[in-house]
Amino acid sequence: MESSANPPDRLVTLDGVGHWFPGTAVLFDDLCASFSPGRITGVCGPSGCGKSTLLTLIAGWERPRRGTITKIGVLSVVWVFQNPHGVARRTALDHVAFPLLAQGESRREASEIALDIMCRFGLEEIADRPFSTISGGEAQRLLLARALAVDPDVLLVDEPTAQLDRQSAVTVNENLGLVASGGAIVIVATHDPATQAACDAIIDLGANAGRVGGGS
Template sequence: MTLQQVGHRFGQRVMLFHDVNVTLQAGHVYALVGPSGSGKSTMLSILAGWTTPTEGEVLRHGVWRVNWVFQNPCGVARRTAIDHVMLPYLAQGVTVECAERRARALLAEFGLERLADRQYRELSGGEAQRLMLARGVACNADLLLVDEPTAQLDIHTADTVNARLGALARRGTIVVVATHDHRTRDAATDVIDLEDYQ
């Protein structure tokens, strides 16, 4: 996936960023950083294909499936945690038994195995965030966009999430993480600092 001279602004305002030339490669975790208002969420939207940049273009060679894990988790209140993670597997055509087995293993990786049968509305903010990350991984996307994944997590859990995103990238996914967390930045393989494109 390649960004060629990408820039964006809203209306007649000053450009958020311009002349971004970056090639995103499978197997890498990109920390998307910059001060508040620098356009991190806008860049994620451009990468997702939801926003057309004001300038330049995005070439999506090899990227067919995109998943975005938002900063504020949003699930189905009365569905269980395991339901949320099983659904992407079922959509990929696996059996119910296989989907449940994979979902339980993934929940365990995010420290949620004891909450598998709990309804979403019963989860804390940090638990809901980890659940959405687990669901994002289950989607088996070519490009996984993650907005501030560790904002609601303690240090130990945040380190676990960072390691899991790294493991996912090593399986061939492009991972782009918008973050203010220096630990997440340090755990990434590459850094895209939007302040460099002001």
């Protein structure tokens, strides 16, 4: 527990959160959890149970039907989507460099930083290729690399290893750990047991929707 005498600089909490859509059953209800910097939380459960929906709520794109989500000290939330999309004719490097340019880096600095991050994911060889020519797994890692480029306070990642071979998945899981140890709050929706094993805590939206377990 955090001491009330020393409130955390940054924290995301779910308090009694429940959600459903018109035409769906209640996906989850009475969900309580807290997410702090330096920790990776996995959101697990079968297809359709509401993992991506929970990320939508945490991102603030949709309000929960019940309960509240509180963000303290959070300035930037970056979401890496389940289905990677990009701009067909722009290069892979452009995709990672763009948010750096938007932050005011020079083109040369942005390209150098972007290439450095791409190297962490083994993507340097595709740097100059148009997005339309790269594979689904490369696109997935590329968009995670782009998310890391801006050093977010909260990183939401949806099924980051779904299209990857084992070695690429290991690289992704290691990088999620590095982002967390750099001080980010990391929340990852995943079916992958290896990613779940890399998490500090698990929210299981399956049989025990609303229960939070695992980790320390």
